[in-house]
Amino acid sequence: MKKQATYTKSSMVAHFMRGCTRFFIFSIVMSFINTLLEMLIPQVIRQFVDSVIGSAPFNVPPFVLNMIEGIGGAPYLRSHMHLVAILIGVMALLVALAFYGTNQTNSIAAEKLHQNIREELFAHIQKLPFAWHMKNKTGDIIQRCTSDAERVRIFIAEQMVSVVRIIIMMTLSLYFMFSMDWRLSLVAACSIPIIIGYSAFFHNRIGGSFEKCDQNEGILSTIAQENLTGVRVVRAFGREEFERKRFEKQNVYYTGLWVSLMNLMAVFWGIGDFISGLQIMLILVLGSVFCVRGTLSAGEFIAFLTYNSMLIWPVRQLGRVISEMSKAGVSIDRIMYIINSPLEEDKEDAVSREETDKALRGDIVFDHVSFGYEPDIPVVQDISFTIPHGTTFGILGSTGSGKSTLMHLLNRLYELPPEQGKITIGGVDIAEMKAQDLRRDIGMVLQEPFLFSRTISENIGITDRNMSLEEIRRAAKIACVDDTITEFKEGYDTVVGERGVTLSGGQKQRTAIARMLTQKAPVMVFDDSLSAVDAETDAKIRHALSQSLGDSTVILISHRITTLMQASCIMVLDKGRIVEMGSPEELLALNGVYKKIYDMQQGLEEAEEAV
Ligand SMILES: Nc1ncnc2c1ncn2[C@@H]1O[C@H](COP(=O)(O)OP(=O)(O)OP(=O)(O)O)[C@@H](O)[C@H]1O
Ligand SMILES: [Mg+2]
Known part of the structure; x- marks a missing residue:
């Protein structure tokens, strides 16, 4: 008889991902192409400003330079500026296509993954001993199969892919930024750990509040569910008013929790925007000074500002993703509890039917x-x-x-x-x-x-x-x-x-x-x-x-x-x-x-x- 496998966190995730890994890989590759193209557009604009509108030599890899020289160099582009516009348009189209490819394959992978988790959990629960069912509350089992499964899906399908995208984006942005001006890049780079740290710290703090909201939503729906299934008892004992008040009390408490959570979120976004604003201002001031002194070209400055603003959002996201990951860890543990519970097993030498x-x-x-x-x-x-x-x-x-x-x-x-x-x-x-x-x-x-x-x-x-x-x-x-x-x-x-x-x-x-x-x-x-x-x-x-x-x-x-x-x-x-x-x-x-x-x-x- 096949022995029941005992899963670790990673082996369970790998098990759930069977049949959808290729979609995930494809989605990551598409995401890479999408990010790379997005990152190249500011470079095109920079070369256009500095070398087509201005007269600086092209600062591009030799094979690109050969192509430009082949069609007639800067003078030709200067008299055919629409070609640059078409190039940017084509790149934008490719960005959109790659974005579509990423989302399309990612959603196939995510839904297949979710299907696997549900299937696996249901099949396993069916084979668990009756004593296990008596020991564990139905509501809790359902919660593990729905909310926790959903959180694991979000973690694997959305967060892991977005972490990959964020890392690619940060690496490429910083590469291009450092290749243009290392002093300004240093300022931008220094602010990254501050923003990530702040965002992760804040999300960790509010993680508890989110959990409290979840728990209280559970209590609220339990009251509603009990009243629906126990409607006869409620009517027979004339408990309608009592139950209404009980629901109302919980409802008010639950609403209060969300209001204070939203207040906290508003503070978070406000402070986050302020920090990012400060960083942009610093780059703007320093960049302007460098421009005036002539150590930074206008094209480089525009490209730099674009990269910087492209960087801010993913960096802020990364902080959130890091704190969300700890929540996903808890959900994986809760699912693992079911998956690793011993199945009802017959003896190996059991008598025949x-x-x-x-x-x-x-x-x-x-x-x-x-x-x-x-x-x-x-x-x-x-x-x-x-x-x-x-x-x-x-x-x-x-x-x-x-x-x-x-x-x-x-x-x-x-x-x-x-x-x-x-x-x-x-x-x-x-x-x-x-x-x-x-x-x-x-x-x-x-x-x-x-x-x-x-x-x-x-x-x-x-x-x-x-x-x-x-x-x-x-x-x-x-x-x-x-x-x-x-x-x-x-x-x-x-x-x-x-x-x-x-x-x-x-x-x-x-x-x-x-x-x-x-x-x-x-x-x-x-x-x-x-x-x-x-x-x-x-x-x-x-x-x-x-x-x-x-x-x-x-x-x-x-x-x-x-x-x-x-x-x-x-x-x-x-x-x-x-x-x-x-x-x-x-x-x-x-x-x-x-x-x-x-x-x-x-x-x-x-x-x-x-x-
Ligand atoms: N799943 C369970 N877990 C823990 N204790 C249980 C469980 N099922 C029954 N008991 C306890 O075991 C005792 C015997 O229960 P059992 O259901 O066998 O009684 P019974 O003779 O069938 O009673 P009745 O005539 O009311 O059906 C009771 O004290 C009950 O509380
Ligand atoms: Mg009995």
């Missing part, structure tokens, strides 16, 4: 099983029982006594540590089976059934997309939900949930039972799955089920004694321990907990009948 299928047609044995979700807080202790194949086994117990926990262990949603007992089916330890094979053979109707916001037939036939409607209906009939579904206007094509009809608790439970029945598993678990249906429907479903279960092993968990009566053996749990176990008749004769609950429920039923 056929062997599992065969074993699942054997007895289920819990052998001295103890388990707790948190270390040192046991939930079930020393549980031992055997369910012979093909029989119905009932579990009764107060809430929180560990019934669902035992089922979580049975289909390995939680792994049982080896020293805490053993669960075998057909003589094979379930830890030796592949989790997927095991779960395919254990049909579970969970205590809180979840239906997807899809059609009813899609929900019931979830295990097989090609399941026929007859098969789906057969299962629905056994679960006593077919009549209800056919009454809907769109029948089995009715969409459930947010986009469609809202099913009642009992309808949902019965749909979930139908879904499980289509699985045709040799072991079926009903975890309190009939709690939301009335006693009569409960009896009807049980009757229909007993006719169709065949030789499946059935585990019934219920608080209702009547539901459990058909079981050949019932286990009574209390605070994670077995207190009684036996056939319904044996348990009645024991005169213990079971008998007490039995008497209580019988009494209630008689009282109901009397009414």
Whole structure:
């Protein structure tokens, strides 16, 4: 079996970039061409001013000089000035084309990268153990997959490319500037670290404020989301006004945060503009002096000023990018937490699918099983029982006594540590089976059934997309939900949930039972799955089920004694321990907990009948 890779920051970024590296490289090359051409235009203007309008000799590389001489030199250009204008126009067009190429390829690369990140995260999360999902908050996982993924995309696609562009721009500008006048260049160069430092310092300072704004936006949307999903509770308890005020308070606080952040930003831009203005002024004054003294030509001065103003913006950007990079570092760490979380893995020498299928047609044995979700807080202790194949086994117990926990262990949603007992089916330890094979053979109707916001037939036939409607209906009939579904206007094509009809608790439970029945598993678990249906429907479903279960092993968990009566053996749990176990008749004769609950429920039923 392939071992799960553990990523470092850089190897994870490289992994995400697969398939889009060539686009990034192309975009960087285009960006280089674009910057180079942009940088050459002031040189053309400089030569034009000094050597075409003025009379200084051309100061260009020999091959360019040869070309100029070839067409007739400065005198020819002086009488055909439009040629220079055309040259600048062509260069500007090339700059635009290269700019287009940069953006085009960069956006392909960026979107492909984003797609890779989303795909990778989703696929990984799907394979993470159930315990991991229980431990991590859904909101936080979503935040990591959206905001953090977006920040990493911006970092790799936009910031890294702009850093390359800024560095090329700075190098070329400084090269051209130094080639014209080293004293003036020194002044310009000295201001660069000051501007970068100031910008980075400021962005670091406001980074915290941005994070606070992000967090508070999260709180605000959580309040809104809770109110939307919990609208029934809000209405039922008349909490509209309270919730409105709570939202308003957070909204005011959030707005205040942005206002003070914007104030800070205004100060930043103001001071930044002032520093850049000072630098430009210094160059202007010094340049003018040099010009008057004749150590700098007019063309050089114009080119110099152009380079200087071209330099200022990227330099200021660089400061921002540097501070943004630290934020991206945090996001990469947050994504790495998911990507490096260990996947649910089967043993290397796990038994084959056929062997599992065969074993699942054997007895289920819990052998001295103890388990707790948190270390040192046991939930079930020393549980031992055997369910012979093909029989119905009932579990009764107060809430929180560990019934669902035992089922979580049975289909390995939680792994049982080896020293805490053993669960075998057909003589094979379930830890030796592949989790997927095991779960395919254990049909579970969970205590809180979840239906997807899809059609009813899609929900019931979830295990097989090609399941026929007859098969789906057969299962629905056994679960006593077919009549209800056919009454809907769109029948089995009715969409459930947010986009469609809202099913009642009992309808949902019965749909979930139908879904499980289509699985045709040799072991079926009903975890309190009939709690939301009335006693009569409960009896009807049980009757229909007993006719169709065949030789499946059935585990019934219920608080209702009547539901459990058909079981050949019932286990009574209390605070994670077995207190009684036996056939319904044996348990009645024991005169213990079971008998007490039995008497209580019988009494209630008689009282109901009397009414
Ligand atoms: N994912 C979990 N993490 C931590 N503790 C849990 C988790 N699930 C359940 N528990 C705790 O384990 C104990 C047993 O829970 P379990 O769901 O097994 O009870 P139950 O017998 O099925 O109860 P009910 O009849 O109410 O469904 C409870 O105290 C519960 O708080
Ligand atoms: Mg339960």
